[in-house]
Amino acid sequence: MTNDNPLKRILAVRGMGQVLTAAAGLLIMCVVFSYVNPSFASGRNLANLLRQIVPILLVGIAQSYVLITGNIDLSIGSVLGMSCMISATLMSGGMHPLAAVALTMAAALAIGWLNGALVSRCRLPPFIATLGTMIIARGIAQLVNGNRNTDSIRKMVPADVVYSAQDAFRDIFYLGKTFGIHNCVWLTLLIFTFFAFLLSKTRTGRHIYAVGSNIEAARLSGVDTARTVTVAYVVSAFCAGTAGLYTTALSGMGAMDAGNMYELYAVAAAVIGGVSTLGGQGILLGTVFGASIWCVLKNGLQFAGVSVAYQNIVIGVIVIVSVLLDVIVRTDMLKGKFKKKTTS
Amino acid sequence: MGDHIVEMNHISKAFSGVKALDDVSFNLKAGEVMALLGENGAGKSTLMKVLSGVYTRDAGTVLIDGQPVDDLTPARAQSLGVAMIHQELNMCTHLSIAENIFLGREITRHGALADAEMNRLAREALSRLNIDLDPATVVGDISVSKQQMVEIAKALSVNARILVMDEPTSALTAREIEDLFAIIRKLKAEGHGIIYISHRLDELRHIVDRVTIMRDGRFITSMNFADTTMDEIVSHMVGREIKEKFPRIDSRRGRKIFEVKHLNAGKPVRNVGFSVYEGEILGIAGLMGAGRTEITRAIFGVDAKDSGELTLDDTPVVIRSPMDAIRAGIVLAPEDRKKDGLCTRLSIRENISLPNLDWIADRLGVVRGRTEQQTVAKAVADLSIRLASPEMNAGNLSGGNQQKVVVAKWLARTSRLVIFDEPTRGIDVAAKVEIYHLMNRLKQDGIGVVFVSSEMPELLGMADRIIVVCEGRITGELDARTATQNQILELAVAFDDKTNGAAA
Numbered sequence: 088m089t090n091d092n093p094l095k096r097i098l099a100v101r102g103m104g105q106v107l108t109a110a111a112g113l114l115i116m117c118v119v120f121s122y123v124n125p126s127f128a129s130g131r132n133l134a135n136l137l138r139q140i141v142p143i144l145l146v147g148i149a150q151s152y153v154l155i156t157g158n159i160d161l162s163i164g165s166v167l168g169m170s171c172m173i174s175a176t177l178m179s180g181g182m183h184p185l186a187a188v189a190l191t192m193a194a195a196l197a198i199g200w201l202n203g204a205l206v207s208r209c210r211l212p213p214f215i216a217t218l219g220t221m222i223i224a225r226g227i228a229q230l231v232n233g234n235r236n237t238d239s240i241r242k243m244v245p246a247d248v249v250y251s252a253q254d255a256f257r258d259i260f261y262l263g264k265t266f267g268i269h270n271c272v273w274l275t276l277l278i279f280t281f282f283a284f285l286l287s288k289t290r291t292g293r294h295i296y297a298v299g300s301n302i303e304a305a306r307l308s309g310v311d312t313a314r315t316v317t318v319a320y321v322v323s324a325f326c327a328g329t330a331g332l333y334t335t336a337l338s339g340m341g342a343m344d345a346g347n348m349y350e351l352y353a354v355a356a357a358v359i360g361g362v363s364t365l366g367g368q369g370i371l372l373g374t375v376f377g378a379s380i381w382c383v384l385k386n387g388l389q390f391a392g393v394s395v396a397y398q399n400i401v402i403g404v405i406v407i408v409s410v411l412l413d414v415i416v417r418t419d420m421l422k423g424k425f426k427k428k429t430t431s
Numbered sequence: 432m433g434d435h436i437v438e439m440n441h442i443s444k445a446f447s448g449v450k451a452l453d454d455v456s457f458n459l460k461a462g463e464v465m466a467l468l469g470e471n472g473a474g475k476s477t478l479m480k481v482l483s484g485v486y487t488r489d490a491g492t493v494l495i496d497g498q499p500v501d502d503l504t505p506a507r508a509q510s511l512g513v514a515m516i517h518q519e520l521n522m523c524t525h526l527s528i529a530e531n532i533f534l535g536r537e538i539t540r541h542g543a544l545a546d547a548e549m550n551r552l553a554r555e556a557l558s559r560l561n562i563d564l565d566p567a568t569v570v571g572d573i574s575v576s577k578q579q580m581v582e583i584a585k586a587l588s589v590n591a592r593i594l595v596m597d598e599p600t601s602a603l604t605a606r607e608i609e610d611l612f613a614i615i616r617k618l619k620a621e622g623h624g625i626i627y628i629s630h631r632l633d634e635l636r637h638i639v640d641r642v643t644i645m646r647d648g649r650f651i652t653s654m655n656f657a658d659t660t661m662d663e664i665v666s667h668m669v670g671r672e673i674k675e676k677f678p679r680i681d682s683r684r685g686r687k688i689f690e691v692k693h694l695n696a697g698k699p700v701r702n703v704g705f706s707v708y709e710g711e712i713l714g715i716a717g718l719m720g721a722g723r724t725e726i727t728r729a730i731f732g733v734d735a736k737d738s739g740e741l742t743l744d745d746t747p748v749v750i751r752s753p754m755d756a757i758r759a760g761i762v763l764a765p766e767d768r769k770k771d772g773l774c775t776r777l778s779i780r781e782n783i784s785l786p787n788l789d790w791i792a793d794r795l796g797v798v799r800g801r802t803e804q805q806t807v808a809k810a811v812a813d814l815s816i817r818l819a820s821p822e823m824n825a826g827n828l829s830g831g832n833q834q835k836v837v838v839a840k841w842l843a844r845t846s847r848l849v850i851f852d853e854p855t856r857g858i859d860v861a862a863k864v865e866i867y868h869l870m871n872r873l874k875q876d877g878i879g880v881v882f883v884s885s886e887m888p889e890l891l892g893m894a895d896r897i898i899v900v901c902e903g904r905i906t907g908e909l910d911a912r913t914a915t916q917n918q919i920l921e922l923a924v925a926f927d928d929k930t931n932g933a934a935a
Contacts, residue, residue: 288797288798289792289795289796289797289798290788290789290792290796290797290798291796293781293784293785293788293798294785294788296774296777296781297774297777297781297785300774300775300776300777301770301773301774301775301776303770303771304770304771304772304773304774305774305785306733306752306753307731307733307753307763307765307771307772308753308757308785308786308840309753309754309756309757309758309786309789310754310785311754367774367776367777368776
């Protein structure tokens with residue numbers, strides 16, 4: 088009953104087809120960009136590129152969780168911005184980063200929980216519920232520092248302190264390196280590993296797929312569907328909140344418009360990597376490739392001297408084509424299935 | 432035979448090898464009401480779906496107005512004047528009556544919708560049927576019976592002359608039924624042909640001219656209604672012998688496992704009470720829409736209960752959700768496997784383990800891969816589910832194997848009461864027998880089995896006791912060893928009399 092051939096086993100994993108396609112596409116892009124401009128492949132650029140992938144991957148993981156349950160989270164970008172503003176306001180006001188991070192994440196998780204409750208218990212359409220919280224979270228981001236961007240988070244650190252806790256914060260979330268790779272990349276790898284494990288190897292993860300595939304069948308199988316949907320939204324808010332801390336560490340201050348549009352970039356990263364917006368399908372490894380394609384394209388086109396306007400057009404086309412390929416493949420499968428049923 | 436507006440000769444149709452229609456012939460004259468009768472699964476709906484182009488026939492000829500029609504698609508059937516009035520109305524409830532009537536063939540003036548003209552034409556169509564409704568009314572705001580009449584008006588406005596009505600009175604009150612019958616008589620007088628499908632045999636005498644009876648996908652007989660009796664009709668519907676063999680086993684009836692009292696859940700479940708004992712299979716019989724499924728859903732906690740006391744092993748249990756039920760030891764293999772039973776886009780492995788993750792996963796919630804694979808392999812072997820790999824999508828299995836997966840996922844855990852809702856629908860005989868054996872095994876193990884089915888032979892063959900429901904009430908209980916199909920059918924049609932006419 089078990090597949091002994093390891094290659095077969097990898098291919099048997101749901102949605103692996105599109106994940107491999109995305110991986111191949113990524114590889115081709117890297118080769119082409121290195122050829123067009125050799126400095127694309129320089130160690131310096133690659134390290135920088137990895138760090139650019141971090142926020143897109145984090146919000147991609149966030150959106151993937153919610154999409155797999157068959158819902159959507161429009162509040163991701165605003166939660167990122169809110170997290171950035173709250174953490175920066177607290178730190179620039181002199182609070183220890185540890186406490187600031189704890190409070191920030193609590194606020195982000197609260198929005199995630201609210202999203203989950205509105206969608207699963209109050210039965211609001213996810214588009215509407217998270218549109219509401221998207222606007223609310225952006226409002227909070229504007230409110231916390233009196234509708235102004237914050238000063239430097241190091242503002243209250245006495246001038247004679249050479250290495251403050253605020254500096255440590257920036258090192259962990261953006262600046263520092265360990266074994267030659269930025270800490271934020273390690274951190275994201277850790278987050279990815281944990282959530283990939285949760286999704287693929289645990290009961291909760293299985294419930295997330297079941298709810299996205301057929302919520303009624305899941306309910307009749309004894310799945311707590313409300314809890315499952317809420318977990319997905321809380322995971323989403325956790326990742327968005329972490330991406331907000333990254334943004335704070337990046338500039339050393341808080342910007343009110345941080346994360347603008349990121350909820351949609353997140354959708355793009357997820358669907359390029361094979362996550363279905365209809366729910367029940369996709370794996371986080373695919374989102375890694377999706378997020379990477381997004382960033383490699385931006386970075387590579389920049390190195391190739393393509394203007395931002397064309398970059399946007401190319402990325403838009405890639406989003407459509409990657410999903411179109413999937414639709415074509417799946418329609419053919421459905422047709423095949425239909426034929427089998429009618430002729431047998 | 433020149434005046435036949437519909438002639439269907441030697442029609443056959445199979446679904447994945449199971450014959451739904453076997454050499455069926457049927458005809459309809461202009462200006463008559465033909466009742467199409469038979470038990471659930473006799474093939475009435477399938478035959479009508481062939482006529483309306485929803486299904487393509489495998490063999491046989493269809494003549495409409497004497498002209499052979501080869502490629503019958505829904506659009507072609509409609510243009511030839513065939514219209515189906517469905518049991519579940521197909522209306523856009525947010526749109527107005529006129530918008531529904533002209534849906535898909537809207538009238539425009541200079542590219543803009545000509546609402547005034549469509550409203551006027553809709554009013555005409557309604558008034559032809561003596562229906563007094565404002566065409567601008569939103570369909571969701573009018574009663575079900577009025578919606579049905581709008582649907583009839585819609586059919587007539589596309590010049591339908593052959594109307595198929597499938598259980599048109601099931602949702603209507605006595606007064607509304609009278610109105611519907613008046614419309615039917617008017618249509619008949621205008622020369623329309625009407626095919627009338629109903630389980631409410633006592634209604635027939637008000638409108639019907641001829642009857643055609645089907646059984647097990649075959650044509651049985653066609654008669655003038657005036658020349659026959661109700662008894663004759665019922666015995667034709669039921670047939671005389673039970674053809675399939677059922678592996679019933681006898682085991683001693685033990686302690687009471689489960690009892691439900693005063694169960695109410697909306698209109699479809701009214702004051703239901705019964706008990707299930709160790710070592711028996713309790714059958715639940717009833718016609719389509721009688722409330723069988725709703726009873727099981729209310730017990731399992733899918734739908735909210737208005738009232739009801741449940742006892743499991745002499746301990747009262749409170750069930751508000753399927754989670755509560757499963758925790759207490761009650762499981763349900765639901766009727767509609769595509770909608771309620773399976774996550775079709777997930778693998779067979781994931782479907783089978785879904786309700787069992789509480790014990791397949793360890794305390795931290797991590798799914799134990801080995802345990803899962805062994806559980807799935809055992810379930811697949813136990814039910815002889817034919818599959819290439821447990822990793823394939825459940826949606827790609829055949830109907831019979833899908834049904835086995837729905838059953839398998841529940842049998843992998845230990846329960847006290849297992850409810851099967853139509854476990855053998857649409858599956859082949861060999862697969863049916865495997866499911867019967869499974870029910871027997873549960874029965875021998877002292878687990879309570881509730882077996883809901885619309886097929887009387889299998890209930891008589893497999894169950895020990897049978898309770899019959901009609902309109903959400905239990906209308907009787909029978910010993911399956913001595914009961915007959917006629918007895919079940921009588922109890923199943925023990926409706927509150929709505930047609931207050933002369934005695935039948």
